[in-house]
Amino acid sequence: MSTFSKFTDDELLLLITQGKVGAFEEVYERYWAKLYNSAHKRLDNHAICEEVVQDVFVKFWEKRFQINVSSALSSYLYTAVKYSVIDYYRRELLKNTFLTDKRSQSPLDNSNEENIFLYDLKKHIERVVESLPEKCRKVYQLSRNENKTNKEIAVLLNISEKTVEGHLTIALKSIKASLCIVLIFINAYLENYFF
Structure with a gap:
C-alpha cells in the first residue's frame, strides 16, 4: 500500500x-x-x-x-x-x-536511403534513451532491448507493474517528442521531393 x-x-x-x-x-x-x-x-x-x-x-x-x-x-x-x-x-x-490521395503514386526504390534513414533514426532514439532518468532508461531497455514483460521488469527492479507502465509511458513520450523534430525535417524533405 x-x-x-x-x-x-x-x-x-x-x-x-x-x-x-x-x-x-x-x-x-x-x-x-x-x-x-x-x-x-x-x-x-x-x-x-x-x-x-x-x-x-x-x-x-x-x-x-x-x-x-x-x-x-x-x-x-x-x-x-x-x-x-x-x-x-x-x-x-x-x-x-x-x-487515399497517395495510392495512385508509384513507389520509388529508395532502399539505400531508407537504410541510412533507419540507421540514423535508431541512433537518434538511442541518444534519447540515454538521456532518460536512470530508472526510466533501465525499464525501457529491459522492455524493448531484452523483451521483458512488465511483470518481469517489476520483479527485477522491485517496483509495481503500474510503475513500470508509468516509466515506459514517460520513455515513449520522450522518444515521441524528440521525433517531432525529425518528422518536421522528413515532412519538409517529402514536400520538396514529391511536390
Whole structure:
C-alpha cells in the first residue's frame, strides 16, 4: 500500500503540482483502469486504449506545475481521455485521407536511403534513451532491448507493474517528442521531393 493511498484526490493534486512523484503514482494506480475502460468504450482496441491513457498521464505529469483543475480530478482525467480519443479519430481520418490521395503514386526504390534513414533514426532514439532518468532508461531497455514483460521488469527492479507502465509511458513520450523534430525535417524533405 502506497503512503499516498489515504490521501484525497484534492490532496494528491496539490502534491502533484509540487512535483511529488509518489502522489502522481497514486493517481496513476487509482485511475488507470477506470480511464482505460472509458477509452475502451469508445475505441474497442486494447493497444490504442493503453496509448491514449498513457498519453493522458504523461501530459498530466508534464503540465503538473501549470495544472488548473476547477472540477474533480476524476472529471478532469475523464475529460482528457475523451479529448484524446477525439484526437485519435482526427489523426486516423487525416492519415486515411493522406493514404487515399497517395495510392495512385508509384513507389520509388529508395532502399539505400531508407537504410541510412533507419540507421540514423535508431541512433537518434538511442541518444534519447540515454538521456532518460536512470530508472526510466533501465525499464525501457529491459522492455524493448531484452523483451521483458512488465511483470518481469517489476520483479527485477522491485517496483509495481503500474510503475513500470508509468516509466515506459514517460520513455515513449520522450522518444515521441524528440521525433517531432525529425518528422518536421522528413515532412519538409517529402514536400520538396514529391511536390
